[in-house]
Amino acid sequence: MSDAYYLQLTEQLRHLIDQNAVHWDGKLPAERALAERFATTRVTLRQALAQLEGEGLIHRSNRRGWFISPARLVYDPTRDAGFNDYVRAQGRQPRTAVLKLETRAHVPAARALGLPDDQPFHHIRRRRYVDDRAVLVESLWVVPERAPELLDIYSGQSLWGLLRERWGHYLANRSIRMVSEALLPIDAEELLVAPGTAGLNINRAILDDQQRPIEYDEEHWLHDSLCISVELSGQQ
Amino acid sequence: MSDAYYLQLTEQLRHLIDQNAVHWDGKLPAERALAERFATTRVTLRQALAQLEGEGLIHRSNRRGWFISPARLVYDPTRDAGFNDYVRAQGRQPRTAVLKLETRAHVPAARALGLPDDQPFHHIRRRRYVDDRAVLVESLWVVPERAPELLDIYSGQSLWGLLRERWGHYLANRSIRMVSEALLPIDAEELLVAPGTAGLNINRAILDDQQRPIEYDEEHWLHDSLCISVELSGQQ
DNA sequence: TAGTGGTCTAGACCACTCT
């Protein structure tokens, strides 16, 4: 079973990529050109490319082609360093685009924070980039009482920094969940990738030091752009 | 773009699965039967099934067919409750099969623990099940000086329990990494799934309270069987 | 406008599972 041609192809493509990464400037030749070079059809070639995509070695952008994936961003969800800080700390360039600002109810946020289903939230939808590649979209759902004028003043900065500096909120209790997912068409479109692309979904429910609900967020990352790292010391 | 037929198919399949899960006993009809029912080809049908597989709703076993995936196991990598304990705590049935016991060098383990590349380790390879579904394979690399007779006495129980009870080791410092992956043919075969199936790779490097290296392990989970959960309280 | 990736058709053979 391991002698399937598409699996041999993945090995050949791996070597080809290693040797030509710089020369190609990160972009692979067209599928039809690669299929011809390896004397096979586009279907089989795409099966091999999909395997490498699953491994995180390459990725697709829209209809623009296949690209070699940059190194994964190392991310520790147990620390609350802002996105901008830890991206820069790894020598990369962060960027944020705000996609939507509104106030409305959202059942998953309400459930996660123990609030009634019709509880309204300030909703911030934003897309974040590393070195100009869009790597995640996220929705933040903030309890309006905790940050009343949030939507008037928000413009892409760190939300946690804002909550702490302007409203003095202390993000004491965090409940984090991570599951792999296939990006839904709506999320995929905002990340400029094909629907069904593998992703990682990270949710957080955050309460303050008096157990008052503050915020709930849902992140959708491209699966190949992330390495989750947790360092623990002391007793369990 | 969202009107692609295979995306409409995923919706229809979702409903079909919801309504017939019990009746089918968890196994979907044959691909050819489904393709005929939806008046399309196997290629397009499989594209829809692959989307649902990526979402974790269904999975494949070997050449046996498509099955509805059970609920994800919730797993907190920051706690050191053993696999058997937290599986049972969620009302599921754990099982472990030992695949290999040997002593040899392993460069990734050596690097992660700060030891020379030719450092030998006691190696335990095991496959773990939840409710009789194989959900992960893992390799454990233990520094022999810390547990000399390990391979003579090991028979599938909790390794961490053994290290604590028999050798008095205190697993104080843990460095954990998680990345999504596509299962390599060797791991896929041991999990009875097709090569390239989406997985989650979890690595741990463990030192004791005096910073002495004890153990390194590599887990390969089926991506749809896991929900990672971390609960944090107190200051950051 | 030319070329690309995304989608889809209509088959085929093989290795393997099930019974």
Added chain:
DNA sequence: GAGTGGTCTAGACCACTAC
């Protein structure tokens, strides 16, 4: 032995990107 999923062929059209 029958049926299944895994793999592969040789095309095709369309929507979109890049120029």
